[in-house]
């Protein structure tokens with residue numbers, strides 16, 4: 001499909017494009033991003049260029065939907081629905097995100113993620129969204145819980161990335177779920 005733009009009270013979510021290369025390269029120098037995600041480290045301009053190409057392909061092929069999050073025109077983070085997997089009864093996907101360090105702690109991520117979850121269920125008709133994180137990623141887990149994701153367990157050494165293997169926390173939300181935050185035993 002053509003990339004979709006989402007707008008919230010403070011934010012505009014739009015697929016990242018060539019003018020965002022520098023901002024993405026700069027953001028991904030923060031060690032917290034490769035620590036908790038599969039973003040490469042060291043992160044170069046070439047990584048940002050190929051990321052933008054991959055995002056364009058993901059939209060075109062309905063394989064993943066990724067948005068740059070902008071506040072007052074500045075790129076403050078990235079959010080995406082990955083591994084969109086169709087089935088006879090509808091598709092599921094997995095949510096992922098990072099924020100630039102200076103923009104954290106302002107609730108931007110929750111605001112952006114709520115718009116993405118609404119779009120996924122109401123507009124794109126997904127039946128399930130999954131979430132996974134390296135065990136111990138409290139800020140990411142708190143965000144997922146606040147969106148209504150339900151904790152589904154820990155899988156030992158299930159996550160692979162440039163760092164090696166990590167235990168993973170897993171959670172999910174269904175289109176039919178009540179989004180009221182539930183207790184997570186690890187939080």
Ligand SMILES: CC(C)(COP(=O)(O)OP(=O)(O)OC[C@H]1O[C@@H](n2cnc3c(N)ncnc32)[C@H](O)[C@@H]1OP(=O)(O)O)[C@@H](O)C(=O)NCCC(=O)NCCS
Nearest residue numbers: 032033036097098099104105106107109133139140142143
């Ligand atoms: C995860 C991340 C995107 C959260 O962004 P953020 O702007 O801090 O998000 P928020 O300010 O909305 O905070 C999210 C929640 O985490 C909590 N939190 C934030 N930093 C925290 C910390 N250091 N310790 C404990 N809780 C923390 C907030 O209080 C909030 O919880 P609440 O909604 O229950 O109040 C950001 O920390 C990040 O980019 N981390 C590196 C990349 C990453 O981990 N991505 C996710 C991979 S699964």
